Amino acid sequence: MVADILEIVTRSLGIPEDRVDVLLLNRVTSLPLLYNAVVRGILLYCSDPQFCSEYKRRILSKYLDYLIFREKLDLRRKFLEAVGRSLR
Numbered sequence: 001m002v003a004d005i006l007e008i009v010t011r012s013l014g015i016p017e018d019r020v021d022v023l024l025l026n027r028v029t030s031l032p033l034l035y036n037a038v039v040r041g042i043l044l045y046c047s048d049p050q051f052c053s054e055y056k057r058r059i060l061s062k063y064l065d066y067l068i069f070r071e072k073l074d075l076r077r078k079f080l081e082a083v084g085r086s087l088r
Contacts, residue, residue: 009044025055035063 006022009015023041028034038059046052 005044031059031063031066034059 002022002024006017006020009022010017010020023037025034025037038056
């Protein structure tokens with residue numbers, strides 16, 4: 001199915017296949033990939049615009065939460081490294 005969609009899109013737009021990624025968002029588990037698809041991607045099909053809008057909002061909200069969590073982990077790592085250096 002994805003290969004068929006890829007072929008139709010690339011042929012219709014005259015774009016090489018290596019320049020296009022087709023994702024079925026309901027099968028993607030990587031939050032950063034979902035975020036990039038929602039923010040930078042082009043929606044090809046959606047049967048329920050209200051659902052799509054709400055889905056996009058949920059992905060953006062989860063990604064912003066993820067960024068805060070990732071930043072906290074990074075600060076914790078830097079703190080532990082600094083403590084480790086000071087104990088040497």
